[in-house]
Amino acid sequence: MIRITSVSTAVVEANFDYTYVCIEASDGTKGYGEGFFAPGLAQSMREIGALLVGKEPTNVRSLVTMMRLATSASSGAHGEGALLHAVSGIETALWDLTGKLLGVPVWQLLGGKSRDTVPVYADLHAGTGLPSIDNLLRNRTPFWASQSGTTETGDFYWQSGDADELDFERIVERVQAAGHAGYRMVKLDMDVFEHRRDAEDQTLGTDQISEIAAQAIELRARVSPEVDIAYDCHWRFDIPSASRLHAELSPARPYWLEDPVNPTPEGLARVARAGSIPIASAENAYSLEGVSHLARDGGLDIATPDIQKVGGLLEGLTIAEWTHRNGIGFAPHCIASPLGFAAAVHVMAAAPSVRFLEFHGSDLPFWSELVTAPVIVEGSAPVPSGPGLGVELDLEVAKRYASPHEPFFTERAPRAGA
Amino acid sequence: MIRITSVSTAVVEANFDYTYVCIEASDGTKGYGEGFFAPGLAQSMREIGALLVGKEPTNVRSLVTMMRLATSASSGAHGEGALLHAVSGIETALWDLTGKLLGVPVWQLLGGKSRDTVPVYADLHAGTGLPSIDNLLRNRTPFWASQSGTTETGDFYWQSGDADELDFERIVERVQAAGHAGYRMVKLDMDVFEHRRDAEDQTLGTDQISEIAAQAIELRARVSPEVDIAYDCHWRFDIPSASRLHAELSPARPYWLEDPVNPTPEGLARVARAGSIPIASAENAYSLEGVSHLARDGGLDIATPDIQKVGGLLEGLTIAEWTHRNGIGFAPHCIASPLGFAAAVHVMAAAPSVRFLEFHGSDLPFWSELVTAPVIVEGSAPVPSGPGLGVELDLEVAKRYASPHEPFFTERAPRAGA
Structure with missing residues (x-):
């Protein structure tokens, strides 16, 4: 069975901090997601993301339920606040990964499309x-x-x-x-x-x-x-x-x-x-x-x-x-x-x-x-037709504008003092 | 005029992560506060706390308004979610500091006491x-x-x-x-x-x-x-x-x-x-x-x-x-x-x-x-009668149980990879 092997992050300094999360599976497939900027977001993405390591990635709703329960002491009664930015980004990466593993676009996994x-x-x-x-x-x-x-x-x-x-x-x-x-x-x-x-x-x-x-x-x-x-x-x-x-x-x-x-x-x-x-x-x-x-x-x-x-x-x-x-x-x-x-x-x-x-x-x-x-x-x-999100992050471009104070996925560890 | 010179954090690994923030003023006075645990909390306390450096510390409400505005893209319409744990802890430290600077208990700055x-x-x-x-x-x-x-x-x-x-x-x-x-x-x-x-x-x-x-x-x-x-x-x-x-x-x-x-x-x-x-x-x-x-x-x-x-x-x-x-x-x-x-x-x-x-x-x-x-x-x-919160953190005890993965106020920097 395919398992999640790592969850890593990167931040691109753009008009806002584009905060990315990458989830890698045991067969080498990678899914990417993005969360809305917040102070401490990349750190909380890594902490919450660590819950997923070792898990099978495709039952996305169940993993979201787990992440929401795990953060329920710091996200209110129905899920609110900055940690939901982290959950949103991680969930997106799970969909991208799942779509790639199954060879279908994400919209197909959401009930099919209503428009092109x-x-x-x-x-x-x-x-x-x-x-x-x-x-x-x-x-x-x-x-x-x-x-x-x-x-x-x-x-x-x-x-x-x-x-x-x-x-x-x-x-x-x-x-x-x-x-x-x-x-x-x-x-x-x-x-x-x-x-x-x-x-x-x-x-x-x-x-x-x-x-x-x-x-x-x-x-x-x-x-x-x-x-x-x-x-x-x-x-x-x-x-x-x-x-x-x-x-x-x-x-x-x-x-x-x-x-x-x-x-x-x-x-x-x-x-x-x-x-x-x-x-x-x-x-x-x-x-x-x-x-x-x-x-x-x-x-x-x-x-x-x-x-x-x-x-x-x-x-x-x-x-x-x-x-x-x-x-x-x-x-x-x-x-x-x-x-x-x-x-x-x-x-x-x-x-x-x-x-x-x-x-x-x-x-x-x-x-x-x-x-x-x-x-x-x-x-x-x-509407993309390729597997997963159907678009791929250009890692060369992202790296050029990536915050030097943050990790760049698994390639560069968090800096001391960051 | 007295100014805030640093905002630092420490985490004690207890029944939960006791997450502390220390605000130091230019005369050396220190105020301490505590926030409810959350993934990434100490990191967001440091990022939000950096807004206070150089500011006069005693107009607490105005500083809270500023912190709430600064986090308004990641805390909903009325202030919600994990970043409010950080604001709560920092606000507490501001009260402790202000009480010490003015030589009065915090309750006196909140309208006086209703009970002993x-x-x-x-x-x-x-x-x-x-x-x-x-x-x-x-x-x-x-x-x-x-x-x-x-x-x-x-x-x-x-x-x-x-x-x-x-x-x-x-x-x-x-x-x-x-x-x-x-x-x-x-x-x-x-x-x-x-x-x-x-x-x-x-x-x-x-x-x-x-x-x-x-x-x-x-x-x-x-x-x-x-x-x-x-x-x-x-x-x-x-x-x-x-x-x-x-x-x-x-x-x-x-x-x-x-x-x-x-x-x-x-x-x-x-x-x-x-x-x-x-x-x-x-x-x-x-x-x-x-x-x-x-x-x-x-x-x-x-x-x-x-x-x-x-x-x-x-x-x-x-x-x-x-x-x-x-x-x-x-x-x-x-x-x-x-x-x-x-x-x-x-x-x-x-x-x-x-x-x-x-x-x-x-x-x-x-x-x-x-x-x-x-x-x-x-x-x-x-109800304490001393200035500020009227109780002081025992830094020796806190340090004994402090998380080695986190800074201990200004004494120890964040560890690489933390």
């Missing part, structure tokens, strides 16, 4: 280049881009003014370019301010609301109606500000308004009642219970679970069944490398109904190079 | 000695107790049969002894079975319910009515089994029935409706939102948040205000060393109303030795 391509939207941020952010949400210059050759860490990302990002003509150009590249939906940040602003300041003045709404209305007029536009507020506003913003933004007909407030069932419902723009949330929710809780009071129109965070592919598909039956849109958040992106594609290939999958890496120069075949073609993701 | 002693209950487990359990809930023999001198890891704790623990006369003796030692409440495990049992088996047969109830009724008759007895089910049963157990257990008049099911508002409410025994839960809940959610449907009579897990002292006190106003008992779960126990004592000194604080270390030979003065006297905890 998955619609993708481009997150264009605030219309400018993409910053790199560390596990504690500080701006950084990665080691491969810094003068010093070491990673340079700055302020929290919300502490920097973004005057450069507010050039309206540049935003228009980027949205139009995305449309020409085949994207039928783009997303822009709505929480960008010219001046440095305290994270605790959740208010929007009447003049700010007017300005934001006017710009969104003009942008809508300037861009082809074939391209939908959604806005992300990153939990930045309080309920009164977000409700007024929602009402005044309506003429711009956004595809959705995402995380206008720090999500609670009551808060989302209040903001939703202020207008008819679909409200999106749940990228930080864990497990079905965390996502469905947000819909309790009728304020969740689009669910945006992150497959690298919410619990993995099985959990993602359980949530997709739930959204389908409740008339809620399923549009996974994704800031992963192409490997984690591909994992989400398999969930969306199998799901009964889907909206869009997020693509967040358009400004990272080596995003596409991290895997050996393209995962996005003209604004959508072809 | 805090009632303590003894967790007697299943009536026998206490096992040691690792961060992934496996039985282990600590390095200081093993033949080999290295830590020996076994099965998950729920996989071992516990025939030795079921000697009824021994249970009676231990409860009586606790009463003589001054405890007015003890807690016993109700999820102990003679034979190895799958964790997935959540059922209780009619014969098992009869046997459990008969033993509880006899125990009640054999022990002085001055000593109350509570039972802990560790989320082991399904709703039908737990409801029937509740009904048949009523003649034994338990002080509470704890975690009869994996807690949901609906599940706790169903079990509560089966009888009049107070239902306790919430040791795995995070933040006020996690605890109060469990009370939604009327099934939470006693809240048992863990101060080392729920978010720290400020969060614990916020929850204590909420329980007081809602007629819910406040009885913190505690499996910490005497240092973390003392942190909970400060919360309970300040809280408007309290039930009991848990003492879980009665079978650990060196529990009391870990601090330089006793924290429990005749079944209750005197």
Whole structure:
């Protein structure tokens, strides 16, 4: 019988820390997965992953149940928090490995596919280049881009003014370019301010609301109606500000308004009642219970679970069944490398109904190079037909950008002091 | 101005991993805290703690807000999961440091005290000695107790049969002894079975319910009515089994029935409706939102948040205000060393109303030795009057039992491969 022989990790310093896990089987087959960044994530992946060594790898659900029980004193009643990022990444690697061992794509092991391509939207941020952010949400210059050759860490990302990002003509150009590249939906940040602003300041003045709404209305007029536009507020506003913003933004007909407030069932419902723009949330929710809780009071129109965070592919598909039956849109958040992106594609290939999958890496120069075949073609993701995830991490490229403070799978041990 | 100069960690291999954090200020003053064990906890404490270096330490709430924002991409919408264990431990160390710098006890900084002693209950487990359990809930023999001198890891704790623990006369003796030692409440495990049992088996047969109830009724008759007895089910049963157990257990008049099911508002409410025994839960809940959610449907009579897990002292006190106003008992779960126990004592000194604080270390030979003065006297905890937490970690004792795979504060760096 085939057994798991090792579980190892690597971290690529990209726009975020792409945190990978590799599970090797006794016949030499390797499966790869990716978890959403968190402080201490690679360490907890290795500790939890060690539970799998010696186990048969293909009964994935049973291994997930074991990992959830083993972490139940540190993950709440239904599975929540940073350790679920580790479980999500490990579960993905188990699926990749199992698919390769059985010679079938992962979607086949999830009940078969419902479609051949998955619609993708481009997150264009605030219309400018993409910053790199560390596990504690500080701006950084990665080691491969810094003068010093070491990673340079700055302020929290919300502490920097973004005057450069507010050039309206540049935003228009980027949205139009995305449309020409085949994207039928783009997303822009709505929480960008010219001046440095305290994270605790959740208010929007009447003049700010007017300005934001006017710009969104003009942008809508300037861009082809074939391209939908959604806005992300990153939990930045309080309920009164977000409700007024929602009402005044309506003429711009956004595809959705995402995380206008720090999500609670009551808060989302209040903001939703202020207008008819679909409200999106749940990228930080864990497990079905965390996502469905947000819909309790009728304020969740689009669910945006992150497959690298919410619990993995099985959990993602359980949530997709739930959204389908409740008339809620399923549009996974994704800031992963192409490997984690591909994992989400398999969930969306199998799901009964889907909206869009997020693509967040358009400004990272080596995003596409991290895997050996393209995962996005003209604004959508072809569902892979090869065994496992159907895409392979390019280990040469990954190693070039890998954090020197972390192991690189079994090739390099953790450094002292790391 | 005084600044934080370093944040370091140490792990003592006890009945659990006691995970400590030390915050040193520029004048040499040191504050200590403790977090609830989790895979990767010490690593995440160091990463999050590094945010504090260079900061003034006494505006604790503001530093907690910063740590919560910095971990908001990996801790859900209201603060949840393993990183909150790190924040809880660091916040405790900030309070200890601040109290020492200002020359006042921590409870004074939390609004002053409401009482001079805090009632303590003894967790007697299943009536026998206490096992040691690792961060992934496996039985282990600590390095200081093993033949080999290295830590020996076994099965998950729920996989071992516990025939030795079921000697009824021994249970009676231990409860009586606790009463003589001054405890007015003890807690016993109700999820102990003679034979190895799958964790997935959540059922209780009619014969098992009869046997459990008969033993509880006899125990009640054999022990002085001055000593109350509570039972802990560790989320082991399904709703039908737990409801029937509740009904048949009523003649034994338990002080509470704890975690009869994996807690949901609906599940706790169903079990509560089966009888009049107070239902306790919430040791795995995070933040006020996690605890109060469990009370939604009327099934939470006693809240048992863990101060080392729920978010720290400020969060614990916020929850204590909420329980007081809602007629819910406040009885913190505690499996910490005497240092973390003392942190909970400060919360309970300040809280408007309290039930009991848990003492879980009665079978650990060196529990009391870990601090330089006793924290429990005749079944209750005197509220400390010294500055900070009012108890000091005995560094010599801690070092003797410290995990060799982990740093020991600033004295020993993390080992390669750890």
